[in-house]
Amino acid sequence: MTTITDTAATSTRLIASVPTQLFIGGTWRAAAGGATTDVVNPATEEVLASVADADVEDGVAAAEAARDAQAAWSATPARTRSEILYRAFTALMERQDELAMLMTLEMGKPLAEARGEVAYAAEFFRWFAEEAVRIDGGFSHRPDGTARTLVVRQPVGPCLLITPWNFPLAMGARKMGPAIAAGCTMVLKPAPQTPLSSLALARILQEAGLPDGVLNVVTTSRAAEVIEPILTGGIIRKLSFTGSTAVGKILLQQAAKQVVRTSLELGGNAPFIVLPDADLDVAVDAAVQAKMRNMGEACTAANRFYVHTAVSDEFAQRLAQRMSALQVGDGTQDGVQVGPMIDAASRDKVQRLVEDAVAKGATVVSGGNSVTGRGYFVEPTVLSGIAAGSELLNNEIFGPVAALQTFTDLDEVIATANDTEWGLVAYVITQDLDLALNVSERLEVGMVGVNTGLVSAPSAPFGGVKHSGLGREGGRLGIEEFLDVKYIAIPIRERGLA
Numbered sequence: 039m040t041t042i043t044d045t046a047a048t049s050t051r052l053i054a055s056v057p058t059q060l061f062i063g064g065t066w067r068a069a070a071g072g073a074t075t076d077v078v079n080p081a082t083e084e085v086l087a088s089v090a091d092a093d094v095e096d097g098v099a100a101a102e103a104a105r106d107a108q109a110a111w112s113a114t115p116a117r118t119r120s121e122i123l124y125r126a127f128t129a130l131m132e133r134q135d136e137l138a139m140l141m142t143l144e145m146g147k148p149l150a151e152a153r154g155e156v157a158y159a160a161e162f163f164r165w166f167a168e169e170a171v172r173i174d175g176g177f178s179h180r181p182d183g184t185a186r187t188l189v190v191r192q193p194v195g196p197c198l199l200i201t202p203w204n205f206p207l208a209m210g211a212r213k214m215g216p217a218i219a220a221g222c223t224m225v226l227k228p229a230p231q232t233p234l235s236s237l238a239l240a241r242i243l244q245e246a247g248l249p250d251g252v253l254n255v256v257t258t259s260r261a262a263e264v265i266e267p268i269l270t271g272g273i274i275r276k277l278s279f280t281g282s283t284a285v286g287k288i289l290l291q292q293a294a295k296q297v298v299r300t301s302l303e304l305g306g307n308a309p310f311i312v313l314p315d316a317d318l319d320v321a322v323d324a325a326v327q328a329k330m331r332n333m334g335e336a337c338t339a340a341n342r343f344y345v346h347t348a349v350s351d352e353f354a355q356r357l358a359q360r361m362s363a364l365q366v367g368d369g370t371q372d373g374v375q376v377g378p379m380i381d382a383a384s385r386d387k388v389q390r391l392v393e394d395a396v397a398k399g400a401t402v403v404s405g406g407n408s409v410t411g412r413g414y415f416v417e418p419t420v421l422s423g424i425a426a427g428s429e430l431l432n433n434e435i436f437g438p439v440a441a442l443q444t445f446t447d448l449d450e451v452i453a454t455a456n457d458t459e460w461g462l463v464a465y466v467i468t469q470d471l472d473l474a475l476n477v478s479e480r481l482e483v484g485m486v487g488v489n490t491g492l493v494s495a496p497s498a499p500f501g502g503v504k505h506s507g508l509g510r511e512g513g514r515l516g517i518e519e520f521l522d523v524k525y526i527a528i529p530i531r532e533r534g535l536a
């Protein structure tokens with residue numbers, strides 16, 4: 039069994055092995071101004087490390103390094119790119135335990151979930167290692183016979199990748215895998231709360247043979263100031279952003295200045311619909327998965343539960359039982375299933391949303407108490423009878439709080455589920471396949487989980503509609519986001535031998 043002392047010694051050694059500098063043009067170096075920013079363990083509130091805090095000059099240098107590496111990288115054979123990706127996959131899996139511990143220390147998720155994220159992230163490198171050598175084109179005859187049409191796909195060019203803190207390794211991997219496969223160079227800006235996983239990954243890619251300048255990592259506490267000149271400076275040809283809808287909209291406007299191709303993976307407000315014929319074992323398992331993965335700090339987290347009145351009381355009781363049995367604590371410790379929120383502001387926001395719902399008439403079925411002491415913990419909570427107008431119906435809760443409402447009419451519940459600006463994912467629980475497909479097709483979302491609380495898979499196109507984003511990550515479509523199509527016209531004249 040792991041003890042706290044073991045963990046402390048392991049973490050100190052682990053943190054000391056991770057680079058904390060900027061990675062620009064294949065060189066690890068301090069920020070130009072020498073500044074650093076602290077990374078805090080959300081379970082203990084202790085400072086884990088200080089990493090370089092880039093300023094505008096560093097950001098521009100990173101973009102220039104990406105520009106300078108682009109031509110040679112585009113010309114690198116696909117097989118070489120594929121082999122680098124495959125080596126990265128292998129290295130991540132070999133180092134799964136240490137990378138999981140690193141992620142748990144900086145982000146808080148329980149170790150078992152962090153190990154799962156390392157495997158999920160690694161799989162993007164394997165998937166795109168396989169895709170790198172399958173970038174195809176087209177050939178056709180012009181209908182009047184006067185020309186041939188050749189279609190080729192080429193790397194879009196230097197990319198800017200911006201990631202959030204909630205999946206510190208996977209969100210970067212989901213962008214870097216296809217960018218490398220397509221032959222693009224990159225500037226990565228990870229979230230300031232969780233830069234260590236990205237820096238460790240950059241070193242793995244360097245060791246896997248990624249040429250200098252193909253990946254550049256800029257850690258900064260001044261995102262707005264550092265990113266705008268990179269994005270609008272004329273070097274970057276592609277933005278891939280994962281984060282909140284509010285920031286996504288700002289970046290979309292900035293990208294317009296240079297007509298930069300843009301993929302946005304933004305926020306969600308997922309409905310979870312339990313139909314009257316649902317198998318309640320399946321429903322409760324899926325609900326716990328959709329709500330509690332990552333402590334509820336996931337864009338895919340079920341935010342609004344709609345349960346048919348025929349099963350609503352039993353579903354609420356069984357979900358409350360499961361949620362209150364979960365062990366909350368420091369994710370590095372054995373048996374812990376629910377870690378802390380990322381910071382005090384996130385914890386306070388979740389608690390405020392619960393208080394607002396209760397003030398407007400919700401019943402606390404389980405949980406609901408604030409947690410005192412060190413670390414930013416929130417008790418897993420089930421609320422029922424959420425009143426219209428409660429703030430959590432129109433905000434990402436981003437915490438371990440399940441908000442239950444009931445329904446009787448299918449058309450009404452679909453209309454209510456769709457009555458939001460977001461459209462990332464929805465969950466439908468039923469034993470009737472016709473009904474599952476019918477409801478899935480009517481929901482305004484990019485993804486639907488039928489009888490499951492988990493939709494993320496490297497082989498599937500992840501993404502949303504409406505204010506949840508643009509483009510898809512993963513699957514066959516993932517690499518397309520990093521490729522431009524070029525058509526070459528070849529006129530052909532009838533001719534014989536001279």
Ligand code: NAP
Pocket residue numbers: 200201202203204205209227228229230258259260261262263265266280281282283285286288289302303304305306336337338434462502506507
């Ligand atoms: P966020 O505040 O939007 O931040 C995301 C990233 O953008 C961070 O690296 C952040 O750095 C940076 N950023 C913020 N303002 C910026 C600006 N003006 N210019 C350039 N970069 C800027 O989101 P978050 O709180 O980290 O993450 C949670 C959000 O991400 C939720 O809304 C969640 O739903 C969404 N998310 C979506 C997906 C998906 O695939 N759809 C996946 C995971 C998370 P700073 O922190 O320094 O500002």
